[in-house]
Amino acid sequence: MRAVVQRVERAKVTVDGEVTGEIGPGLCVFVGVTHSDTADVAVALASKLATLRIFGGDDGRMDLSLLDTGGSALVVSQFTLYGDARKGRRPSFVAAAPGATAEPLVQAVVDALGDLGVATATGRFGAHMAVELTNDGPVTLVVDLP
Numbered sequence: 001m002r003a004v005v006q007r008v009e010r011a012k013v014t015v016d017g018e019v020t021g022e023i024g025p026g027l028c029v030f031v032g033v034t035h036s037d038t039a040d041v042a043v044a045l046a047s048k049l050a051t052l053r054i055f056g057g058d059d060g061r062m063d064l065s066l067l068d069t070g071g072s073a074l075v076v077s078q079f080t081l082y083g084d085a086r087k088g089r090r091p092s093f094v095a096a097a098p099g100a101t102a103e104p105l106v107q108a109v110v111d112a113l114g115d116l117g118v119a120t121a122t123g124r125f126g127a128h129m130a131v132e133l134t135n136d137g138p139v140t141l142v143v144d145l146p
Helices: 039-051 099-115
Strands: 002-015 018-023 026-032 062-064 072-077 120-122 130-144
Touching: 002 039, 002 072, 002 120, 018 072, 018 120, 026 039, 026 099, 039 099, 039 130, 072 099, 099 120
Parallel strands: 026 072, 072 120
Antiparallel strands: 002 018, 002 026, 002 130
């Protein structure tokens, strides 16, 4: 699994004019799934996201996690994270898992975050989504798990 993680002041997803997910301070997480990913990888990603120390403490250092701050997570599926644009002008998406495989694994990330006590919101799998966010920092990381 691959995630692009952005520390945000707020974020929301809209599909066909309807807000499907919205958070205040926390993380906006774009999640891509590849063919070899499993439910165990999804749980491991959720654990990493919940405990990733990228929020500032009293001394200004990045010492706090979502669990420490009580922040939320907006999780958005994004198969294009596995796009390969090294050749030609059109990216190849052969490394991205098909929707039938990816959707339950993205949901497993959301469920595992909830089990850890992180409030979550989501987009709509497979839909054309408009994502709005206010980056905090900005802080953006790529997290790859085998």
